Amino acid sequence: MNALPPHAHQLGEASSIWFKLTPLLKGPDNPMSVLMQMAERYGGVIPVNMGDQRVVLLSDPDHFKRVLVTKADDYIKYFDGLKPVFGKSMITHDGALWQKIRMPQQPAFHPDMFAEYIPYFLDAIRSKMELWTKLAETGESVEMVEQTWTLAADMICKALFDRDMPFNPHFVFKCVKTYTDVMNHKSIRLKKVAGQDFEITEEDAAKAMDVWAGVPPMVFDADPREERERTLLKMIEAAAADPAIPEFDEQQAVDELKQYLWAGTETTALTLAWALYLTSQHPEASERIRKEGETTYGDRPPTASDYSALAYTRAVIQETMRLFPPIWMLMRVASKPDVIDGKEIRPGDRVALFAYGAHHSEKYWENPEQFLPERWLGDAAKKRKPYTYLPFGGGKRSCIGGAMSQVENTLALSILLRRFRPEYVGNTPPGINATVTLTPKGGLMFKIHERD
Numbered sequence: 001m002n003a004l005p006p007h008a009h010q011l012g013e014a015s016s017i018w019f020k021l022t023p024l025l026k027g028p029d030n031p032m033s034v035l036m037q038m039a040e041r042y043g044g045v046i047p048v049n050m051g052d053q054r055v056v057l058l059s060d061p062d063h064f065k066r067v068l069v070t071k072a073d074d075y076i077k078y079f080d081g082l083k084p085v086f087g088k089s090m091i092t093h094d095g096a097l098w099q100k101i102r103m104p105q106q107p108a109f110h111p112d113m114f115a116e117y118i119p120y121f122l123d124a125i126r127s128k129m130e131l132w133t134k135l136a137e138t139g140e141s142v143e144m145v146e147q148t149w150t151l152a153a154d155m156i157c158k159a160l161f162d163r164d165m166p167f168n169p170h171f172v173f174k175c176v177k178t179y180t181d182v183m184n185h186k187s188i189r190l191k192k193v194a195g196q197d198f199e200i201t202e203e204d205a206a207k208a209m210d211v212w213a214g215v216p217p218m219v220f221d222a223d224p225r226e227e228r229e230r231t232l233l234k235m236i237e238a239a240a241a242d243p244a245i246p247e248f249d250e251q252q253a254v255d256e257l258k259q260y261l262w263a264g265t266e267t268t269a270l271t272l273a274w275a276l277y278l279t280s281q282h283p284e285a286s287e288r289i290r291k292e293g294e295t296t297y298g299d300r301p302p303t304a305s306d307y308s309a310l311a312y313t314r315a316v317i318q319e320t321m322r323l324f325p326p327i328w329m330l331m332r333v334a335s336k337p338d339v340i341d342g343k344e345i346r347p348g349d350r351v352a353l354f355a356y357g358a359h360h361s362e363k364y365w366e367n368p369e370q371f372l373p374e375r376w377l378g379d380a381a382k383k384r385k386p387y388t389y390l391p392f393g394g395g396k397r398s399c400i401g402g403a404m405s406q407v408e409n410t411l412a413l414s415i416l417l418r419r420f421r422p423e424y425v426g427n428t429p430p431g432i433n434a435t436v437t438l439t440p441k442g443g444l445m446f447k448i449h450e451r452d
């Protein structure tokens with residue numbers, strides 16, 4: 001076997017936190033159950049010795065606040081194994097450098113920009129509808145996360161980069177999945193140790209990341225759709241050309257695109273796919289979404305103010321992210337000693353904020369396992385204890401694109417469900433695969449039907 005690039009080994013390596021967590025991620029269909037039980041039995045701060053390293057599992061919202069806000073500078077970002085996905089993009093940095101890189105991009109995510117983006121989101125949704133029209137005719141089954149990933153990637157390319165997707169999204173999606181599925185990495189390693197064959201090789205993971213590295217240059221080189229001036233891509237190009245920010249070099253620009261094409265697609269796509277699953281199991285919610293769309297924007301394309309009026313559809317997206325938070329665990333490294341709830345935190349400890357645990361805890365939610373979008377309507381949501389719901393993280397490092405993703409997913413769900421009835425045809429309930437994101441085990445298989 002040829003020498004492999006180092007990144008082929010990282011995510012599933014024995015030293016990787018994601019690998020180390022795998023023994024805790026057990027349970028036939030929901031690997032979260034062991035962590036939930038641990039949090040219940042041993043409390044909100046659980047130090048776990050894992051070989052040469054300590055992982056501290058936090059599940060109390062007050063402690064989330066301490067790590068993300070009050071003492072944010074003492075808990076730094078942690079990207080073990082994910083460097084090939086993110087390069088040196090801002091998501092991986094801390095302190096002054098992070099700020100310097102984030103600042104020139106921030107205006108692209110101001111809510112005032114959403115009205116400008118909506119027509120491009122709608123273009124992407126229309127292309128998806130053309131495909132679904134054909135799928136409804138042929139009756140073939142499709143995997144929904146792949147469907148929603150390609151939609152999310154199209155929305156970002158059109159709205160933020162002023163490009164039509166210059167790459168084959170299905171191929172790129174599969175490459176990213178090959179790399180990020182930690183369980184695959186683990187079984188590769190274990191089977192290799194046992195001298196067995198394995199289906200996905202480390203070379204495949206390395207090749208997948210080579211494909212990934214080739215995507216941003218394709219975006220830069222593609223023809224602009226409309227030569228728009230106020231796009232994220234233009235802001236990134238301007239920052240790379242600005243001598244006042246020498247750290248923002250050409251590689252930084254390439255890596256920022258990598259970051260958006262992963263962080264902005266994977267999470268958005270998972271949310272929409274899980275929302276389509278949940279609504280397929282709750283026809284009354286689908287019907288309410290359909291009616292809300294009908295009365296809000298009828299037969300014309302929805303606008304930014306229509307988005308504001310789609311309160312129930314938005315609540316369905318919020319409830320989906322409560323039940324299936326795409327980022328189920330926020331990861332930090334302690335850079336200074338600390339004491340949380342009487343437990344010592346040492347520099348170098350991996351501190352894992354168990355967001356899924358808070359989202360599913362009976363302490364903070366009535367009937368936490370039930371899909372109840374209504375809990376997001378009215379005053380109840382405002383009275384909730386802070387940091388019990390953190391799909392987009394918290395504090396200064398919270399998601400730059402969170403509000404925008406709500407617009408994308410609310411509009412997509414509303415429009416798709418008005419025309420189609422996606423029928424879930426996989427196992428019920430679907431299994432969960434806790435990789436870096438919370439993904440459905442084996443995907444979510446659907447058949448698409450036109451509504452009568």
Ligand code: HEM
Pocket residue numbers: 090091092102156259260263264265267268271321325326327330331390391392393394396397398399400401402404405
């Ligand atoms: C449902 C959709 C989304 C979810 C659930 C989500 C979740 C998150 C979370 C939890 C974080 C913080 C991670 C941490 O603190 O360790 C984050 C950061 C980030 N997200 Fe999102 N995200 C979503 C959509 C998007 C979109 C649409 C974009 C951009 C197009 C985006 C770009 C980013 C970036 C760049 C960061 C890093 C910010 C920084 O470090 O300054 N995300 N996201």
